[in-house]
Amino acid sequence: MGQPPWTRDLRVRLDELLDQHRWSAHDSLKGMSEDEARASLVPSRTTLLGLVKHLTYVERFYFGHVLTGRSLKELGVAATPGHSFILRPGDTIESVQAAHRTACEESRAAVRGLGLEHVVSGRKVRSMWALYVQVLRELAQHCGHADILREQLLAARPRRTRVPSA
Structure with a gap:
């Protein structure tokens, strides 16, 4: 019999929302220097670059680990959400964005x-809609954090080097 039309439309809309938030997070690093992306503006480990790295973890955790049961080690992500914010010396804007794009493509697949x-x-029994809602919640929350951090970083620049917000 198939899905009712409203369900197909809802799925399309949820996929659009996921992608809008994914790109918002990815593009929060646009025009930032490596030092700005790593700047610690709050007492936690949260940095602009760390947020995008964490959202790579979120993609792999929910659409890799929870959906398929694959281990976090096999997926190449941190063992805990808190550790997913930790930046390594080799992490750059380019490498973190590339890993994020790859994770999003894997999630879509x-x-x-x-x-x-x-x-x-x-990992545990739940519906796809519940998984989508959880990932959307994570993305929305962290995109908001990224907006605030980006605004602070741009405001700290000398007047002549400021770039428009993403």
Whole structure:
């Protein structure tokens, strides 16, 4: 019988929202220097570059680990969410953005063909719609953090070197 039309439309809209937030996070690093991207403006480990690295973890955790049951080690991500913010000496804007783009492509491939009612049982049992809502929550929260950090970094620049917000 297939899915009702509103369900197909909802899935399309959820995919659009995921991609809008993914690109917003990715582009938060646009025009930033490596030092600005690593700048610590809050007491936590949260930096602009660390946020994008963490969102790479989020993609792999939910659409790799939770969906498929693959181990975090196999997916090449940190063992905990807190550790996913830690920047290594070799992490650059280019390398973190590339890893993020790859993780997003892998996420899209993992969910292709799965309906929102599909039951995910890789890590624990839940529906695809619940997985989508969780990832959207994470993306929205961290995109907001990125907006604030980016605004602070741009405001700290000398007047002549400021670039418009992403």
